[in-house]
Amino acid sequence: METALTKLVGVRHPVVQTGMGWVAGPRLVGAVAEAGGLGILASATMTYPELAAAIRDTKQRTAAPFGVNLRADATDAAERVRLLIEERVAVASFALAPKPELITRLKDAGIVVIPSVGAARHAEKVAAWGADAVIVQGGEGGGHTGGVASTLLLPSVVDAVDIPVIAAGGFYDGRGLAAALAYGAAGVAMGTRFLLTRESTVPDEVKRKYLGFGLDGTVVTRRVDGLPHRVLRTELVDGLERAGRLRGLGRAVANAARFRAVTGMSWPTMLREGRAMRHGRDLTWAQVLMAANTPMLLRAGLVQGRTDAGVLASGQVVGLLHDLPSCAELITGVVGQAVEILARLAPPVAVEHP
Incomplete structure (x- = not known):
């Protein structure tokens, strides 16, 4: 299936696997690359x-x-x-939107630049700076997400940029x-669906836990x-929602200390990173530590299999997933089904000649 995305990047199919941290x-x-899609390494949780x-x-x-995937x-x-x-x-x-000079450096080297955006105005900004394409994630997506559904956010962005x-x-x-x-997109990007494949390194017991959730199995939490x-709506997340500020801060400090031991980052660097994760908003120190603490909570669940002590990012789509295909089976199935649907909806038109 050829689209503007496949021609831009040089892949066979307009299917992207998102850069999920620890996954x-x-x-x-x-x-994913061997199957013809665009796979994206997640570098935010990696040292250089x-x-x-x-x-x-x-x-x-x-x-x-x-x-x-880079953190700008x-x-x-x-x-x-x-x-x-x-x-x-x-x-x-x-x-996050990269600085214009980073976009220029990458494009001058022949690298395609694709930021993720959550609003039409963000897409317009990075397009003006030279971005080659954008990924727009609706509120159904897992991890950090907005409140506007894909069915509304997608056409607003398609209409805003060229x-x-x-x-x-x-x-x-x-x-x-x-x-x-049909909305005018050049392809789709999927996270949770690729997390639940055979090649995903998430522990099998964690994958089975994901498959047990329904459409009401996720929650958007701060x-x-x-x-x-x-x-995912787990006991840990429910506990975080109920916990008072002091208890939450104590948990954040402990997990941030473990993350520091894993990465070798200094406390000042961790605090700067945590502050950056909050997009420059005014923060209390407790909020900064919670931001710096996030990678450790995700690592506990997605790498160590600690569903009792880790956070499991997930899109709402988890409630519709019931199997663990290979990446090749997934991409071939998605593209094949799309081709059949489009052919059925737009059959060849018979033209009568005089």
């Missing part, structure tokens, strides 16, 4: 050396294009951009891809890091 590593990204090793590992698994506000963002240029990575995606728009939030099958294309965060 989107070389095994998953390589499998870990990112360099992950890029090399992914290159050994596939010769197809793949991307790396990371203290070493410029160094990571230089790494992508040196390694000739095909795509740089961003969770660059390819990739739809995210609530997509999992060929019906969603066909609908996104108690994880102060920002709206869609996660």
Whole structure:
């Protein structure tokens, strides 16, 4: 299936696997790329050396294009951009709008720049700065999310910019891809659906837990890091929602200390990173620590399998998922179903000749 996205990036299918922290590593990204989609490495939870090793590992698994997701506000963002240029990575995606000079550096090196946006005005801004495409995530999506549904947010962005728009939030099958294309999108991006594949490194017992949730199994909470965060409705999350400020702060300090031990980051750096995660808003120290604490909560659930002590980001779509396909089976099925739907909706028109 050829769209503006496939022509821009050089992949076979307009299906993107999002850069999920602790999930989107070389095994998953390589499998997606080999299946013809665009896989994106998640670098926000990697140190610089870990990112360099992950890029090399992914290159050994596939010769197809793949991307790396960067935090535009990371203290070493410029160094990571230089790494992508040196390694000739095909795509740089961003969770927040990158500075214009970063976009220019990447584009001058031939790297496609695809920021994620949550509003039409954000899409207009990055398009004016030179972004090649945007991913727009509706409120159904997992992790940090907004309050506007994909069915409204997507057309507003498509109407606002002249660059390819990739739809995210609530997509999992060929019906969603066909609908996104009908709205004017150039493809779809999926997170939870790719988390629940055989190549995903999330522990099997955690995957089984995901598959047990219904459409009402997620909640948008601010108690994880102060920002709206869609996660599975677990006992831990319910506890965070009920906990008082003092208890929540104590939990945040303990988990932030563990994250510091894992990454080797200094406390001042962690606090700067935590403040950046809140987009520069006025914060209390408790809020900063909650933001800095988030990676540890996600790691406990998605890497260590600690569903009792970890946070499990998830889109609402989890309630419609019941299997663990391979990435190849997933992408082939999504595209095949979309092609059948579009052909059925727009059959060839018979033309009578005089």
